[in-house]
Amino acid sequence: MMHLECSNITYSYPGTDHKVLDALTCTLSRPGFHSIFGPSGVGKSSFARLLADLNRHTFLGKIEFTEIQTVLYSYNLERLPGWSSAGAHLDKVVAKEKEALKQELINIFELSPLLGSRFHQLSMGQQNRINLIRYLLQTFDLLILDESLANVDEKLRQAIILTIKRIFPQKMFLYISHNLMEVSTFCDEILVFGGGSTGKSYGTIQGQNCCSSEAVDRKKVDETMLEIMNAF
Amino acid sequence: MRKNKVICGLVLLAILQLAWGSRADARELTYRLKWLFNASVAGDIYAEDKGYFTKAGLQVKIKEGGPGKDAIKEIELGQTDFGVASADQVIRALEKGAEVVVLFQIFQINPLQWIYRDTLPQITALSQLKGKSIGITFGGNDETIMNTLLAKGGIPKKDVKIYSVRFDFTPFLTKKVQIWPVYRNSQGVILKNRLQAEGENVRFLNPADFGVNFVANSVITSKKMIETDPDIVDKFQTALLAAWRDAMAPANQESTLASIAARDKDNNAAITKLQLLATRELTGTQNFGSIDKDAWIQTEQIMLQEQQIKRPVNIQDWLHK
Amino acid sequence: MLFRRIYQFLLVYFAGISGLLLVKLLVGLSDYVIPGIPLIFATAGETAKGYFFDVLNTLQVTVLGQVISIILAFTVGIAGRKSSWIGSFIKMIAYNIQAYPIVALAPIIFILLGDGFIPRLLIASMICYFPLLLSVLGVMSSPVKDIEHFYIITGKMRWQLEVKIRAFENLSKLATVISGSATLAMAGAIVAEFIAADAGIGYSIRIALYQSDLAKILVALFMIGIVISIYQGLLESASERIQKAWAISSGN
Numbered sequence: 012m013m014h015l016e017c018s019n020i021t022y023s024y025p026g027t028d029h030k031v032l033d034a035l036t037c038t039l040s041r042p043g044f045h046s047i048f049g050p051s052g053v054g055k056s057s058f059a060r061l062l063a064d065l066n067r068h069t070f071l072g073k074i075e076f077t078e079i080q081t082v083l084y085s086y087n088l089e090r091l092p093g094w095s096s097a098g099a100h101l102d103k104v105v106a107k108e109k110e111a112l113k114q115e116l117i118n119i120f121e122l123s124p125l126l127g128s129r130f131h132q133l134s135m136g137q138q139n140r141i142n143l144i145r146y147l148l149q150t151f152d153l154l155i156l157d158e159s160l161a162n163v164d165e166k167l168r169q170a171i172i173l174t175i176k177r178i179f180p181q182k183m184f185l186y187i188s189h190n191l192m193e194v195s196t197f198c199d200e201i202l203v204f205g206g207g208s209t210g211k212s213y214g215t216i217q218g219q220n221c222c223s224s225e226a227v228d229r230k231k232v233d234e235t236m237l238e239i240m241n242a243f
Numbered sequence: 244m245r246k247n248k249v250i251c252g253l254v255l256l257a258i259l260q261l262a263w264g265s266r267a268d269a270r271e272l273t274y275r276l277k278w279l280f281n282a283s284v285a286g287d288i289y290a291e292d293k294g295y296f297t298k299a300g301l302q303v304k305i306k307e308g309g310p311g312k313d314a315i316k317e318i319e320l321g322q323t324d325f326g327v328a329s330a331d332q333v334i335r336a337l338e339k340g341a342e343v344v345v346l347f348q349i350f351q352i353n354p355l356q357w358i359y360r361d362t363l364p365q366i367t368a369l370s371q372l373k374g375k376s377i378g379i380t381f382g383g384n385d386e387t388i389m390n391t392l393l394a395k396g397g398i399p400k401k402d403v404k405i406y407s408v409r410f411d412f413t414p415f416l417t418k419k420v421q422i423w424p425v426y427r428n429s430q431g432v433i434l435k436n437r438l439q440a441e442g443e444n445v446r447f448l449n450p451a452d453f454g455v456n457f458v459a460n461s462v463i464t465s466k467k468m469i470e471t472d473p474d475i476v477d478k479f480q481t482a483l484l485a486a487w488r489d490a491m492a493p494a495n496q497e498s499t500l501a502s503i504a505a506r507d508k509d510n511n512a513a514i515t516k517l518q519l520l521a522t523r524e525l526t527g528t529q530n531f532g533s534i535d536k537d538a539w540i541q542t543e544q545i546m547l548q549e550q551q552i553k554r555p556v557n558i559q560d561w562l563h564k
Numbered sequence: 565m566l567f568r569r570i571y572q573f574l575l576v577y578f579a580g581i582s583g584l585l586l587v588k589l590l591v592g593l594s595d596y597v598i599p600g601i602p603l604i605f606a607t608a609g610e611t612a613k614g615y616f617f618d619v620l621n622t623l624q625v626t627v628l629g630q631v632i633s634i635i636l637a638f639t640v641g642i643a644g645r646k647s648s649w650i651g652s653f654i655k656m657i658a659y660n661i662q663a664y665p666i667v668a669l670a671p672i673i674f675i676l677l678g679d680g681f682i683p684r685l686l687i688a689s690m691i692c693y694f695p696l697l698l699s700v701l702g703v704m705s706s707p708v709k710d711i712e713h714f715y716i717i718t719g720k721m722r723w724q725l726e727v728k729i730r731a732f733e734n735l736s737k738l739a740t741v742i743s744g745s746a747t748l749a750m751a752g753a754i755v756a757e758f759i760a761a762d763a764g765i766g767y768s769i770r771i772a773l774y775q776s777d778l779a780k781i782l783v784a785l786f787m788i789g790i791v792i793s794i795y796q797g798l799l800e801s802a803s804e805r806i807q808k809a810w811a812i813s814s815g816n
Contacts, residue, residue, distance in 0.1 A: 063717060083717055090710045094732055104720065142714075149718050313776055319597050335776060339603070340594035381762075382771025407762045411675050551775070 013152065013183055014077035015039040015062075022054075022061060022070040031057040033211040035072070037202050039183060044176050046186045046194045046218065048239060049204030053211065055187050058204075059084055059155040062185075079152040079183065086157035089142045091130040097141045098126030105148040112178070116144050119174045121167060136162035140171070147175065153183040160188070169224060172197050176222055195235040196221050203242040214242045272301055272479065275317050275326040276308035277460055280506035282518035283354070283428050284308075285499050286487025286526075287327075292502040293489070299482040301475065315343050318465050325468075325479060330458035330542045331384055337556040342466035346480050346563045348534045349487065351527035353459040354427040355384055357448040358434055363421060366448050369396025376404040378415065378423040383408075385424040388450050388457050391545045395453060422448065428521035432514060456538035457545060469563070480563075484532045491523045491531070534562045566797030573793040577786060599779035607779035612787065615768060615780075619787045622753045622764040623795060625681070629688030630749040633696055634742060636689070641700030642727055651705070658697050666690045666752075670759050684756040684764065691752030692745040699741040703734040739803030746796050750788070 020035040031054040039045050047055045061068050063084035076082075091100045105113050117123055120140045125133060133141065143159045160168045175184060176197070188194055194201055198218035205212035216238050221227050276284050287305055290296060296303040306323065308314070314326020315336045327349070328336075336343055357377070364371065369392055379386045385408070393400060406420045412434060415423035425431040427447060435445050450457060462483060469476050490499045499519060504510045526532075536559055543558045545551075581604075588598040595603045644654030670687050677683045704727065711729050715721040731738060757766025765784055772780035 085714075088710055089713060090708075092711055092729055092732060094728075104714075104718070145714065146718075311773075316597050316776070319593055320591070332776060336594070336596040339596035339599070341596040342594070380774070381767075382774035407679065409674060409679060409759075411671070413675055414678075 012040075012077070013042045013079060013181075014075075015079060015153070015183065016073075016075040016077075018073045018075075020058070020061070020070055020072035020074065022057060022068065024057075025069075030211070032061075032070070035211070035213050037213055037215055039185070039200055039202075041199070042181050042183045043199040043220065044172065044184045044186060044197060045200045045202070046188065046198035047202045047204060048188070048191070048194050050243070051189075053204040055204055056086070056157050059086075059157050059185065059187060062153070063155060076153075081151045082153045082155070083146055083149060083151045084155040084157065085142060085146040085159050087139060087159060087161040090138070091141065091145075093129055093131055095129075096127050097122075097130055097133065100130075101126070101141070101145055101148075104145050109148050113144070113148055115178075116147060116174070120144055120171060134162070136164065136167075139163060140167075143171070147179070151182065153185065155185045155187070157187045158189075159186075165193075168193070169197070173223060191236050191239060192232065195219060195232050195239060196227055201235075201239060203239055205243040212243075216242060272296075272303045272325065272475070273306055273323040274303050274479075274483075275306045275312060275314040275323040277312070277314065277327040277329065278308045278429075280307055280503070280508075281429060282503055282507075282515050282522050283426065284327075285503055285519055285522055286349070286483070286490040288502050288506050289490035289495075289499055290483050290486030292505065293486065293498075295482040295486040296479070299478040301478055301482065303479070314463065315341055318343060318463070318468075324475075325462060325464045327460050328463050329384065329460055330539060331387065331546060331551065333461065333463060333561070334543055334546055334552060334556055334558055337558070337561060338552045338554065343463045344466050344469055344561050344563050345534060345539075346462045346464060346476070347484060347532040348458060348461045349532070350459040350525045351530060351533070351535065352427075352449065352451055352525045353388075353457055354429070354431075354521075354525050355388065355457070355459060356425065356427045356431065356450070357385075357389075357422045358415070358425045358431055358445050359422045359448065360418075360438070361444040361446055363446075365446055369393070369398065369453055372396060372422070373398050373402050374404075375422055376406055376420045378406045378408040378420045380408040380424065383424075384457065387545060387549045387551060388455060389424075390549055391455050391457070392450055392453060394548070395455065428518050428525055432517045432521055436514060436517065455545070456535065456541050458535065458538045458542045461534070466561075487526065488531055491526050491528075493523075536562060566794065566801055569793040569797035569800070570790065573789045577789055581782065595779075596776065597778070599782065603779050604782055607777070608783045608786075611768075611780055611783050615765060615784050615787045616791075618763070618765040618768045618784075619791045622750065622757065622766065622788075623791055625684045625688050625753040625756075625764065626746065626749040626795070629685050629753060630692055630742075630746055632685070633689045633693035633745065633749065636693055637696035637700045640697055641704045642723075644701055645704035645727075645730075655701055655705075658694065658701060661694060666694070667755050670756060674759060679761050684753055684761050687756035688749045688752035691755070692748035695748060696741060696745050699738065703738060704730050706730065706734075708733045735803075735807055739800070739807065743796050743799040743803065746799055747792060750792050750795075754788070 016038045018036050020032050021030055022032040023030050035058065047058065049055055061070060062074065063082045065074060091097060095103075101113065117126070120143075122137070122140055122144065125137055125141070130138060130141070139159055139161055140163060143156065146154055160171060163171070172186075172193070186194070186198060196219050199220040201216045201218045203214045203216055205214075216235065218235055219228065219232050274287070276287055278284060280288060291303065291305045308327065313332070314323060314328050315332055317323040318326055319341055325346075328343070333343055333345060359366070366372065372393065377389060379389050393403065406414060408424060412423065412430070414420040415434070425434060431447060438445055462480070464476060489495050490502075496519065500512070500515060503515055503519070504512065507515065539558045539562060543552075543556060547555065584598050585601065587593070588600065599607070640654060640658065644651045644658065666687070669690070673683050673686055677686070708729050711733070712721065712726065715725060753764060754766035754769070757764035758770050761767050765788055769781055769784050772784065
């Protein structure tokens, strides 16, 4: 069973004494759409980058991947090269056998009319959608989405998340977002990173993991949200 | 705005400096040489070193010459009072309206000559230049002189191999060029010495031997200076001529060499001595400092023929009596 | 761009000439020190055509020298972009050599190679090569993380792609450096001709200097200015077109 386990991870950027991660222990025990939630500056993105490229970082502790061979990390503000259109770029970086999936995602992500445009001509939300699509069409086991849906309107964001959950049930996703409602509603396991005056704190909360918008139980979502807020 | 005013002020000051320059105090005279301090300016160094100017009641500062230094321009700009210029410079300047007067002629024989190995037969007739490879500096005096020699010898340019001369002697040393232009009392001495060390002997081709008298360096000043300060000009000329005469006197040789050595940064005692001997031959002994009027007239004619100038300047009118 | 270059040069040139004439007038200098307008025009009539071809001759060396240095600078810059020991070694060598005044080597080049086309080309190339190299090294060794990340993490990055991304993202900077290097190459070619050569406008200026002929020098400077303005203007227009074609003219 796909599994990620971190024990006592302590990490500082080279040349600094500040601990970005301090004795972080957490587990993601199955495939699904998981999340890291917490205020800015608590080390969410640093942890994500660490997972994506273990060999480039020096840290204390242990990270164990089970049935996870390929980890990809995508983030908000990534850009596509400007010398060709978004569509031409997708054609170039997506394998032929994924053509059908590509078309499906393009339609759901509402990108068809934008494929002829250069990346810089798109809005920030459109740019993030194009960027996310190309990652989804690569080979991966764990894909980290670091605010990858920033600036996308709420309705479309929800549709995208539900699509990802539907199409990739066997993959693991780690969604970094500041949208408490969204995380509580659609995510499975939620790693909550706290960074109060007493030091770093980490915990895992079970989200509602809804797979359709109709299945949302508002009361339970509120409870989850409250639980997350109390975890800081 | 304030910055602009400052710049305008500085420009105005610079113009005023150009306009009046050192004329403010005529007693503090400056004398710009044509070349660096070495044996070829022995008399000038000697004059300052032995106090000839001071004895004449003058305070003169000698400034070293070099490539890019033009005494005529400096005289006109009021930056110097006296200077050394070549005859072609003087004639060109006169053609363009400058008012400079030749005080006396340092070299009676033009130091600009051509060196060649004695493996070539001695050149006694210009016709012997036919077929030879000859170095000339395009735009330089040597081009004008060589063109005149070739024309005089009736040799079309296609019958000689002209080689463009640069700053180094390599083409001559490697025998790529047979006849190479040199200043007889500076590079000529060095090259002769160097080749002799390798068992080779050299000869010099002196254009004057073939009737081409192209005047070399002379001491000049402005017409205005002669008109406004004739006494100073007289004193300067007398002092400098005396210094040159004494510097060239064999009896003062050691003293002259010591004065040169004190100024010449690249002094090589043996070479400097040879250069001094060569300079002595060129300055002449009987007619020391005299102006060879015929040679000046011939120089002007040559320049007219070679289209170095477009109209006559009547050079004889600008030679100091 | 082209016309702006030309009229900017003309403005500067005529301002300079006016300044000289003003000094001539105020101080009452002869034509030997500062030539008057009639003499400048007469000299231009005699020499302009010849000087124009001399400048074209120099321009040939300039263009070829610039092309060689661009190729070399990109080759070495690309090789030296990595933070490996070879990259650091190349950077160290480049930074040290560029600090040396290349013109000072010119006499050695002429002694070894004589005068002619090759030494001029070599000096022109060398003078514009090092500033180009430093810019190329700077561009090529600065990752464009927000574009490169995807290729690196998905294992799709190739050196050609890395170079393309970095060059594309810094296109206007590279274009400015390349068009600016035209002036350096021209200066190198002229210096080479001035020191030792048998052709080109630098050689003609040297002859004019022998003859203390400022009028000829002013005509030569005019020709140099016009030709280099046109050349630089063309380079800038070309680089603008390339940038437009790659659609980075706005929003990036």
